[in-house]
Amino acid sequence: MHLTLISPEKIVFSGAVEMAVIPGAKGEFGVLENHIPFMTMLSQGAVRLYDGNTLKQDFTISGGFCEVTPDGCVIVADTVEKT
Numbered sequence: 796m797h798l799t800l801i802s803p804e805k806i807v808f809s810g811a812v813e814m815a816v817i818p819g820a821k822g823e824f825g826v827l828e829n830h831i832p833f834m835t836m837l838s839q840g841a842v843r844l845y846d847g848n849t850l851k852q853d854f855t856i857s858g859g860f861c862e863v864t865p866d867g868c869v870i871v872a873d874t875v876e877k878t
Contacts, residue, residue: 796811796812796813796815796826796827796828796830796866796867796868797809797810797811797866797867797868798810798811798812798815798826798844798867798868798869798870799867799868799869799870800842800854800870800872800875801869801870801871801872802872802874802875803873803874807854807872807875807877808844808852808854812844812845812846812851812852813827813828813845813846813847814826814827814844814845815842815843815844815845815868816841816842816843816845817837817842817861817868817870818837818838818839818840818841818842818856819835819836819837819838819861820835820836820837820838821835823840826863826868828865828866828867829865830863830864830865830868831863831865832862832863832864832865833862833863834860834861834862834863835860835861835863836858836859836860837856837858837859837860837861837870837872838858839855839856839857839858840855840856841853841854841855841856841878842854842855842856842870842872852877853877853878854872854875854876854877854878855875855876855878856870856872856873856874856875856876857872857873857874858872858873859871859872859873
């Protein structure tokens with residue numbers, strides 16, 4: 796699936812991932828391709844991007860929101876740090 800991670804300054808990541816684990820306001824959630832569409836607020840925590848069982852990228856965000864569609868995911872974060 797295609798995932799885009801945006802900070803107020805720039806697009807931090809845009810590319811293909813197999814799975815993303817994201818810190819939602821009510822707890823972490825995972826997103827795979829063909830996920831049911833939804834939007835949610837995000838809390839502070841780690842955004843982990845995977846290819847299979849391999850961690851591809853790891854970021855820390857301070858909150859924001861996320862839109863999930865069957866084709867992918869867009870995360871708009873208040874702040875983003877690569878870890």
